[in-house]
Amino acid sequence: MRARLPATLALILCTGTAHAADGGTTGGMDEAPVAYVGGMPPVMDHMLYSHALLDEFEARANSHGGQFRYDGQAWFGTDYDKLWLKSEGTVGTDGRFGDGDHEVLYDRAVSRYFDVQSGVRVDIDAGPTRAWGAVGVEGLALYFFQLEATAYFSDRGAAARLQGSYDLLLTNRLILQPQVEMNLYSTNDRARGNGRGLSDLDTGLRLRYEWHRKIAPYLGVTYTSSFDQAASMARARGQRVHGVNVTAGIRLWF
Template identity: 70%
Template sequence: MAVPYVKGIMPVMDQRVYVHALLDQFEARYSGAGGQFRYDGQAWFGSDYNKLWLKSEGTVGTDGRFGDGDHEILYDRSISRYFDVQSGVRLDIDHGPTRAWGAIGLQGLVLYFFDAEATFYFSDRGVAGRLTGSYDIFITNRLILQPQAELNFYSNSDPARGVGRGLSDIDTGLRLRYEWHRKIAPYIGITYSNMFDKSMFFRENNGKNNSGVNFTFGIRSWF
């Protein structure tokens, strides 16, 4: 149905409020060294130009402890057709010491529709950075192969949280999902995670090293 025109008032559809949530990773990982559960999700509320964005990720090991907890509350502003700038607060909350960071970054689609994020964090403990990216390769209309990677950097070490200076860790994977329902897609895959330099030393001393190649299966969902 066409939007009626009233003289002097132009119809504006881009200020309508929407809600969207994506549980991108909800998975179990297994290797010869043991298992781990991981989740990674985000949600936003707002218009095409201004949004409140929530992000959360973390892991649960075989000991039942919640680790690598990263939770962000961000204001999101569209700056182009393909990119948004985001700023807000990141809270590292899990079984370890709590840390708070300011956050600013970009999220959007780069060449050939790669989904990419680059975020910088700052606090009295120094600065940090995160780069993430993923890409959907459509094998069929419902069968999709997704390569993904996340890298974390820190200017200073934080032994209590198992974080080393420089390139601290990488988490990457190749997941094959089947969208039997557009909003629910089970998947299998191979994932790889690794710590570097001091991060590996800190994690091994605390008995938390889950690095290596893992067989992975899970479910992806959105609404």
Template identity: 75%
Template sequence: MSGMSGMSGMSGMRVRSPGRTAPASVANTPVHYINGVMPVMDQNRYFHGLLDEFEARYSGRGGEFRYDAQSWYGSDYDKLWLKSEGTVGTSGRFGDGDHEALYDHAISRYFDLQTGVRVDIDSGPTRAWGAVGVQGLALYFFDLEATAYFSDRGAAARLQGSYDILLTNRLILQPQAELNFYSESDRARGVGTGLSDIDAGLRLRYEWRRKFAPYIGVTYSGVFGQAAAMARSANTTVHNVNFTFGIRTWF
């Protein structure tokens, strides 16, 4: 995590006890300076991609496919972060399409500040938002994201969290939840004021390889308040519990 930036810089340091000299093999090793500055590991640039959810969901009412992916490029302190998620129903309609491009800056050992844009692109009307939030590891190593959005249509907020429970070194149980709030309703996109929708799940994955983990689980998706009234008038599902299976991978 970028929040560990405060630790990664120490890997580029060598501590020498008072009164002792470095071994000749170390003392004679040439150091290649960059612009007159000794290189430090936390200034290196890296790329990381995570396909956190790539899954099929089934219930008595039908099924859908869902994905949730993110990637970043940069150093321990500054990154470009891209996020995308969405669903595809049995009708082939693409919904819940949320795509974000964010500048990310480490503000503490465990949290980053993120700011940028969000664009809702799917089978419904397109909406654009400004975004600002935090992402990182909360107390007891909960993965946490809290983001506020703003546009000429009002404001919105999203709170996401997950936690890995290691049953064994490779078998991991992950509870997860995402809550979305809006200050104004948008009937064209099926969102209402206040708490509009929740997507949550309990997934059990097995890390066959560290970068490849199939999983099964139970997921819940529901809409509330005005969004629920809109769903009922459109004769669509308000609350849905699904059997879920998919894969999680990163590189």
């Protein structure tokens, strides 16, 4: 999250005297003030920025097969107000698109490290489409853990998602990242394989090398699991309940 310049500091930066090439100033106290468009100095935290991150773009493989997974997000706005887009999903060896989660959120900064987000989530993949209202928080928790906690509501009940990750710098470019994502639901949804209570878990440990800051290939190990009623639904469909995967991918941002 970008640090915000206090208004007084921004004013000092904008109205400071210019320095000539010989090291002296170009004017003194009698010099006319700088003219700004609209008569006001620019405010840094009202400037527009954009950012996109493809956090996971990876292939997963184990003795029973494999799948491709992506997880990305992008935002546009100021330091205080942003429009967020989030999307994630998987593609199996059969070409079936699953776990499709797509969100459009309004984001408002409420502190130096945390934002509140609200909007809509739509589950679109090979299964039935589901729509949810969403509200949550995202930011840096104690010791700079990246944290997302979101609640969802629809006519089918409620759901919640908790995500967390941490970047452990082994060197300036070699980074070890533990990650976890948990999904909970208030009711069963057999058509989508979601079970009441803790439904599923996706966690991993990835080692990436930032040979360019915006491009970082990585290797890792991931673990996925279904629980309780979601596990019973998976067994009934002949699907595996637990899985450990060797993972290789690339992380991109711009």
